[in-house]
Amino acid sequence: xxxxxxxxxxxxxxxxxxxxxxxxxxxxxxxxxxxxxxxxxxxxxxxxxxxxxxxxxxxxxxxxxxxxxxxxxxxxxxxxxxxxxxxxxxxxxxxxxxxxxxxxxxxxxxxxxxxxxxxxxxxxxxxxxxxxxxxxxxxxxxxxxxxxxxxxxxxxxxxxxxxxxxxxxxxxxxxxxxxxxxxxxxxxxxxxxxxxxxxxxxxxxxxxxxxxxxxxxxxxxxxxxxxxxxxxxxxxxxxxxxxxxxxxxxxxxxxxxx
Ligand code: CO8
Numbered sequence: 001x002x003x004x005x006x007x008x009x010x011x012x013x014x015x016x017x018x019x020x021x022x023x024x025x026x027x028x029x030x031x032x033x034x035x036x037x038x039x040x041x042x043x044x045x046x047x048x049x050x051x052x053x054x055x056x057x058x059x060x061x062x063x064x065x066x067x068x069x070x071x072x073x074x075x076x077x078x079x080x081x082x083x084x085x086x087x088x089x090x091x092x093x094x095x096x097x098x099x100x101x102x103x104x105x106x107x108x109x110x111x112x113x114x115x116x117x118x119x120x121x122x123x124x125x126x127x128x129x130x131x132x133x134x135x136x137x138x139x140x141x142x143x144x145x146x147x148x149x150x151x152x153x154x155x156x157x158x159x160x161x162x163x164x165x166x167x168x169x170x171x172x173x174x175x176x177x178x179x180x181x182x183x184x185x186x187x188x189x190x191x192x193x194x195x196x197x198x199x200x201x202x203x204x205x206x207x208x209x210x211x212x213x214x215x216x217x218x219x220x221x222x223x224x225x226x227x228x229x230x231x232x233x234x235x236x237x238x239x240x241x242x243x244x245x246x247x248x249x250x251x252x253x254x255x256x257x258x
Pocket of ligand 1: 023024025027028063064065066067068088105107108109110131132135138139140141
């Protein structure tokens, strides 16, 4: 497929999606979000891919949903058409791990897209924010729910209610970001983390992703039970035998299911 708004490539066992609407700071329109979904479908189906990175440009990961595209929406356009929400959850449903590699602005829907990913690796130039309030709307792709889970109520309220931006250092300190690296090293760092993950047993990677996500879905006891069940099932994998045998034999494991 020829994409209009993204670039799609593979780097070893990593699928790389680069948001590519530079003139609009990668503002997320309907076509772009559809294209992300299509690219993820391809990477999920590809046995040669073990992890995915989504990145933007030096100036912007994404400056939000496309304001021009929704400026004249009526309530019926938004609600009945499910227009801008229908394709946004695809990142969340991806079973392979997805890393957001963020430089520059990650605002509104851009911040929400990054938070839908499993991990954010940020350049020291990154700026996160939920400034929708300035436009007379509120976050609509999970910002009011994922941000407090990541950074706590105090900072989430601060960002959503004042519209101020949070820089990379503050975002890392608050727990939104896994790592902050100099801007010129950021993509390499994200690709290298993704390649590391893609080298492990894919079923185990997926079990870990599913289990960690459970921590945000229900009670601690349910989460612990889920983890234990999945943990027990890992002993059915050849890769568990291989991983442990390799440790005992002091060699590198050769995982079969990647
Ligand atoms: N939508 C459309 N175009 C945009 C957007 C955007 N979100 N952000 C920037 N652009 C465009 C600008 O209009 C400008 O275009 P042009 O050159 O044609 O005038 C170009 O990108 C460059 O932008 P600026 O000249 O403004 O660049 P600056 O460096 O001066 O400023 C900022 C950068 C601070 C990022 C500024 O552009 C800005 O404030 N942008 C808007 C940020 C924002 O409000 N984001 C939230 C949008 S609403 C949202 O995301 C709701 C999410 C709900 C999801 C719902 C789905 C379920």
